Amino acid sequence: MSDxxxxxxxxxxxxxxxxxxxxALSGVDLTVSRGELVAVMGASGSGKSTLLTxxxxxTPPTSGEVIVEGHFLSQLSARQLATLRRRSLGFVFQDFNLIPSLTAVENVSLPLELDGWKTRKARRPALDALDVVELADRADRYPADLSGGQQQRVAIARAVVGGRSLILADEPTGALDSTTGEIVLKMLRGRVDAGAGGILVTHDARHAAWADRIVFLRDGRIVDQAEPASVTTLFNTASA
Ligand SMILES: Nc1ncnc2c1ncn2[C@@H]1O[C@H](COP(=O)(O)OP(=O)(O)O)[C@@H](O)[C@H]1O
Ligand SMILES: [Mg+2]
Known part of the structure; x- marks a missing residue:
């Protein structure tokens, strides 16, 4: 299998x-391999969220090709695309998108159930994912009874449950305290080190430092790429 x-x-x-x-995007060429976490940085409106969607x-691009695990998305039927998204892709959105009428563990197991798993069987991996984000003890709470940071941790558990291979996270640490931000980044890094790939949209150079590569977007174009080490050096120098 290709990397x-x-x-x-x-x-x-x-x-x-x-x-x-x-x-929103033009002439974007980008690859993400197994074991690779790519951070995307850029001003508001530069096209970061569009890149992830x-x-x-x-959403299909106006032109160009998107290839996921060797599948040209433009050549898949709606049904094949839905299956690929469910099995291979995990999304973490800025606004969590948890379902209010489902408990934390039900939210996390939902993608597995949509993929045909029995409810009882889906609960185990969902609890494991909640355990990694240190929320196993809140599994049966509803989103309204969780803090913003806890909701975001549920959302990232849902994005990775069942071993999805490509995780797309849009400012997953946006409104969170630094402890929660760190838990989310550790989860992402851990999944990637275990063989997934990821894109992390972030404003924060300290968070981008968790990535293997940083891509800078401006007006919908990739204008620069860097190793985190060089950026964090800049960052530290600037703030010293
Ligand atoms: N659904 C949409 N309809 C029209 N314009 C949009 C839509 N979504 C984003 N845009 C525009 O596309 C550009 C890129 O937006 P976006 O991808 O959200 O950037 P970012 O996430 O970097 O802030 C912006 O000019 C934004 O206003
Ligand atoms: Mg955005």
Whole structure:
């Protein structure tokens, strides 16, 4: 099996058409391999979230190809795409997207159940995922009874449950205290070290330092790539 989990090939994304069209991405080439965590940084509006939604097959690009585990997404039927998303991709969104009427463990096991697992069988891996984010003792609470940080930890447990191979996280540490941020980053790093691949959108250079590579977006284009070491050196120098 190839080590390449994701490839974006000349990807462009335009919202709307005519005079009001917005070009959110253009000419984006990017690969993510097994064991690799790529951080994406860039100003607000630079196209970071669009990059993740296109990479995860949630929206087709206007042009270019998205290839996940060797599958050209443009060539899959809606049903094949849905299956690939469910089995291979884990999303962590900024606004958690937990289902309020389901408990923490039910939220985490939902992707497995959608994939045909029996409820009872899905509970075990869901509890294991909650354990990694230090929430096993809150498994039967509803989202409303959890803090924002705890909800985000449930969301990341749901994104990785069942061993999804590509994890796409959009500012998963955004509104969180630093302890929670660290737990989330450790989880992500741990899954990637175990053979997954990941993209981490972040504003924070200290969080990007957990990645193997940092990609900088400006106006929808990749304008620079760097090793975290060089960036954190810059960061430390700047703040010294
Ligand atoms: N659904 C949408 N419809 C129209 N324009 C959008 C939509 N989503 C994003 N955009 C525009 O695309 C550009 C990139 O947005 P986005 O990917 O959200 O950037 P970021 O996540 O880096 O802040 C921005 O100009 C934004 O206003
Ligand atoms: Mg965004």
């Amino acid at each position: 390449e989990l994701l490839r974006l090939d000349g990807v462009a994304m335009q919202y709307g058409r005519g005079e009001t069209a917005v070009t 296109v990479a995860g097959g949630l």
